[in-house]
Amino acid sequence: MAKKASKPKVAFFDFASCEGCQIELTNFGDAAFLELLNHVDIVEFREAMSEKTTEPIDVAFIEGSFTREADRARLESIRKRAAIVVSYGQCASGAGINALKNHQDDYKSFVYGADAEQPHLDSQKALPVSAAIKVDYAALGCPVNKYEVLQIIAHLLHGKEPVIPNYPVCVECKRRETVCRWDEDDHCLGMVARAGCSAPCPAYGVPCEACRGMIDKPNVAALEKVLVERAGFSQKRAAEKAFMFTAIDLEAVS
Amino acid sequence: MTSKTRIKVDHLTRVEGHGNIVVNINDGVVEKCEWQVPEAPRFFESMVRGRHYSEVARITSRICGICSIGHTLASVKASEDALGIKVSEQSWKLRELIKHAENFDSHILHINVLVAPDLLGAPSVFPLVATHADVVARALRLKRLAHEWGSLIGGRTTHPMSIVPGGMAAVPSTKELKELREKIIAAVPDIEAAVATVAALAPAVPAFDRPTEYIALSNDKDYGLYDGDIQSLLPDGTKSRYPVADYKSVTNEFVVPQSTAKYTKNKMDSYAAGALARFNNNYDRLHPKAKEVAELLGIQPICTNPYMNTVAQCVEAASDVYESLAILDELIAAGTELEPLVEPKKFGSGAGATEVPRGILFHEYAYDLEGMCLGGNCIIPTNQNHNNIQHDFDKLVPELIEQGKDEKEMELALEMLVRSYDPCISCSTHYLDVKFVR
Numbered sequence: 110m111a112k113k114a115s116k117p118k119v120a121f122f123d124f125a126s127c128e129g130c131q132i133e134l135t136n137f138g139d140a141a142f143l144e145l146l147n148h149v150d151i152v153e154f155r156e157a158m159s160e161k162t163t164e165p166i167d168v169a170f171i172e173g174s175f176t177r178e179a180d181r182a183r184l185e186s187i188r189k190r191a192a193i194v195v196s197y198g199q200c201a202s203g204a205g206i207n208a209l210k211n212h213q214d215d216y217k218s219f220v221y222g223a224d225a226e227q228p229h230l231d232s233q234k235a236l237p238v239s240a241a242i243k244v245d246y247a248a249l250g251c252p253v254n255k256y257e258v259l260q261i262i263a264h265l266l267h268g269k270e271p272v273i274p275n276y277p278v279c280v281e282c283k284r285r286e287t288v289c290r291w292d293e294d295d296h297c298l299g300m301v302a303r304a305g306c307s308a309p310c311p312a313y314g315v316p317c318e319a320c321r322g323m324i325d326k327p328n329v330a331a332l333e334k335v336l337v338e339r340a341g342f343s344q345k346r347a348a349e350k351a352f353m354f355t356a357i358d359l360e361a362v363s
Numbered sequence: 364m365t366s367k368t369r370i371k372v373d374h375l376t377r378v379e380g381h382g383n384i385v386v387n388i389n390d391g392v393v394e395k396c397e398w399q400v401p402e403a404p405r406f407f408e409s410m411v412r413g414r415h416y417s418e419v420a421r422i423t424s425r426i427c428g429i430c431s432i433g434h435t436l437a438s439v440k441a442s443e444d445a446l447g448i449k450v451s452e453q454s455w456k457l458r459e460l461i462k463h464a465e466n467f468d469s470h471i472l473h474i475n476v477l478v479a480p481d482l483l484g485a486p487s488v489f490p491l492v493a494t495h496a497d498v499v500a501r502a503l504r505l506k507r508l509a510h511e512w513g514s515l516i517g518g519r520t521t522h523p524m525s526i527v528p529g530g531m532a533a534v535p536s537t538k539e540l541k542e543l544r545e546k547i548i549a550a551v552p553d554i555e556a557a558v559a560t561v562a563a564l565a566p567a568v569p570a571f572d573r574p575t576e577y578i579a580l581s582n583d584k585d586y587g588l589y590d591g592d593i594q595s596l597l598p599d600g601t602k603s604r605y606p607v608a609d610y611k612s613v614t615n616e617f618v619v620p621q622s623t624a625k626y627t628k629n630k631m632d633s634y635a636a637g638a639l640a641r642f643n644n645n646y647d648r649l650h651p652k653a654k655e656v657a658e659l660l661g662i663q664p665i666c667t668n669p670y671m672n673t674v675a676q677c678v679e680a681a682s683d684v685y686e687s688l689a690i691l692d693e694l695i696a697a698g699t700e701l702e703p704l705v706e707p708k709k710f711g712s713g714a715g716a717t718e719v720p721r722g723i724l725f726h727e728y729a730y731d732l733e734g735m736c737l738g739g740n741c742i743i744p745t746n747q748n749h750n751n752i753q754h755d756f757d758k759l760v761p762e763l764i765e766q767g768k769d770e771k772e773m774e775l776a777l778e779m780l781v782r783s784y785d786p787c788i789s790c791s792t793h794y795l796d797v798k799f800v801r
Contacts, residue, residue: 125405126428127425127426127427127428127431128428128429129425129427129429129431129521129522130428130521131428132428132429132472132521133428133521135472135476135503135506136506136507136520136521137503138503138506138507138510139499139503139504139507142503143499143500143503146489151489176405206410206422206425207405209410209422210405210406210409210410213409213410215409216406216409216410217406219406219409219412219738251425251522252428252519252521252522309518309519309524310518310524312518312533313524313525313532313533314524314525314532314533315421315524315527315532318418318421343733346415346735353414
C-alpha cells in the first residue's frame with residue numbers, strides 16, 4: 110500500500126475455526142498492540158467489536174475453513190470489498206484441523222446420530238478459503254505465530270511481499286538448540302514440516318505435527334519409512350500420521 | 364396502538380463464535396423469541412477416531428481458541444482415566460496453575476474488552492483507547508501477564524503443548540516459577556484497580572432474576588476449578604453430587620432446530636454453568652481475599668441474576684491470583700524437575716471434566732489395545748448454557764415489554780444478557796446473532 114493520508118483499514122472475519130488466531134492478537138500486551146493501532150484502523154472484528162462496515166477495506170484477514178456452500182456468498186462479498194485478502198491461520202490457509210474429517214464419510218451420523226440429516230447441520234469437506242475466493246497472502250500455523258503476523262502487516266504497510274519460509278522446522282530446532290525428538294525416543298514431522306513458527310513444540314517436549322503444512326515437495330515416502338522403522342508405527346498409523354494439519358497437502362482438493 | 368417489533372441480530376458481536384437473536388412481538392404479544400446458533404459444525408468427536416492417545420488432546424484443543432487450555436486438560440484427564448494413569452503431585456499442581464492462568468486470562472478479556480464497552484456506552488474497546496486509555500492499557504497489561512503465566516507452563520496459551528497424557532512434557536524451573544510469582548505480585552495493584560472499575564460499573568448491571576439450576580465441579584478441598592465431582596445446586600439450596608463418569612445423566616443432550624449446538628437439561632427446564640454457577644456452588648471454599656472482593660462488588664450466593672456472571676468472573680479473577688500464589692509457594696518450596704511420563708496401565712474408556720472460564724467441560728474417549736482412539740464425546744459449557752439463555756429470554760422479553768422498553772433498548776438488553784454468559788460458540792457447535800421483529 111502506498112502512503113495514504115489516512116491509516117489503512119484492516120478487518121477480521123471468521124468462518125469454521127476456533128478463533129484462537131484472533132485471540133493471539135490480544136496476547137501482545139499493551140506496547141505492541143497499541144503501537145499497531147497507530148498504523149492501522151481496525152474497522153471490523155466481530156469477536157471484539159460491534160462496529161460493522163460495508164466500506165472498502167485495505168486488508169481483510171479471514172480465519173477459518175470454507176465448509177458450507179452457504180458461506181460462499183459471504184466470502185465473495187469480503188473479496189469484493191478488500192484490496193488484499195490474507196488467509197489467517199491454518200484453517201483458512203490449508204483447511205487445518207477441520208480437514209481431518211475429509212478422510213471420513215460418516216462424521217455427521219457419528220456426531221448427530223439420527224438428527225444428522227437435518228439441513229442446518231450441513232457441512233461439506235473442509236476446504237481452504239482459496240477454494241472459494243482468490244487469496245493474496247497466507248499467515249500459516251495453528252495458531253498463527255503472532256510475531257510473523259506483525260511482520261506480514263509491516264511488509265504490507267511498506268508495500269512489500271511477505272516471505273514465508275520454505276525450509277523445514279528442523280532448521281529452527283537447530284537454531285534454538287532444541288534436542289531432537291528422535292533422540293528422545295519420540296517421533297516428529299519437523300523434517301517435512303514448513304518452518305516459520307520458531308519450532309516451539311519440540312522445545313516443550315512434544316513432536317512437531319506440521320501445523321503450518323509441509324514444505325514444497327516433501328518426501329512423504331521417506332517420512333513413512335522412518336515412522337515405521339524408527340518410531341515403530343504400524344504402516345497405517347505412519348500413513349495417517351500427518352493428517353492432523355496437512356490433509357489438504359496430501360489429498361488433491363476436489 | 365398497533366406495534367410490531369422485529370429484532371434480528373445476525374452474528375452477535377463481542378462473543379466468540381456465531382449466534383443470532385430473533386424476537387417478533389405483535390401488539391405486545393411475543394410471537395417468536397429465539398436464541399439461534401448457526402455456527403458451522405466441525406465434528407471433533409468423529410475426527411479423533413484412529414488417532415493415537417498422545418495426539419487426541421492436541422486435536423480437541425482446537426475446539427476453542429479461548430479455552431484451549433481447558434480443552435487440553437479435560438481431554439488429557441479423560442484419556443488418563445481411560446488408560447489408568449494417575450499423574451504426579453507436581454504435574455497436578457502445574458495443571459492447576461495453568462487452569463488459573465486460563466481462567467484469569469479469559470475473564471480479564473471478557474470483563475474489559477467484551478463487556479466494559481456496554482457499561483461505558485461504547486460499541487467496542489477501540490473507542491475506549493481514546494476515552495479510557497488507562498483502563499485499556501491496564502487490561503492489556505493483565506492480558507499479557509496471563510499470557511506469560513500460561514505460556515511458562517504450557518509453552519503457549521492458545522493450544523498449549525506440554526500438557527500430555529501421563530504428566531507434563533516440559534516443566535518450568537524453580538527460578539522461572541519465582542519470576543512468575545514476582546510478576547503476579549507486581550500486578551496486584553492493577554488487579555485491585557480492575558476490581559475497583561468493575562465495582563464502579565456494577566450499578567449499571569441490569570436487574571433481572573430467574574432462579575435456575577446451577578451446575579459446577581465441586582470438591583471438599585478447594586474452589587474446584589481443576590477437579591471435583593459434578594454438583595447440582597437448586598434455587599432452594601439443595602445440592603447433589605454425581606461422579607464425572609455419570610456426566611451424561613446430568614447433561615441429557617438433545618437437538619433443537621434453531622441450533623447447530625445441542626441443548627442440555629437436568630433437574631429443571633434448563634441449567635446454568637460458568638462463573639456464577641461455580642460461585643453459587645463453591646462460595647464456601649472461595650479464597651478469603653476473593654470473598655472480600657465479592658463483598659466489595661455486592662455479590663453473594665445464591666445469586667440468580669444471570670447478568671451478574673461478569674461480576675462473578677471478577678471475583679474469580681482475584682481468586683485465581685491468590686490461589687496461584689499459594690500453589691507457586693508450594694512448587695517453589697518443593698523444587699521442580701522433569702519427570703518421566705506415567706505409562707498407560709490399561710486401554711479402555713474414560714471421562715474427564717474440568718471447569719473452563721464458561722463452565723463445566725466434559726470429554727470422554729474410548730481406546731483400542733493399540734492406544735488408538737475409537738471415538739470421543741465432548742460437552743462444552745456454552746452448549747449447556749444455550750437452553751438456559753433461551754429460558755432467560757422467555758422470561759426477560761415480556762418483562763422488557765412491561766417496562767415499555769423500545770426496540771433498541773430491548774436489543775441491547777438481550778445482547779448484554781447473552782454476552783454476560785461469555786458464550787464461546789465455536790466451541791459449542793456443537794453459537795451468536797440478535798434478530799428482532801416487532
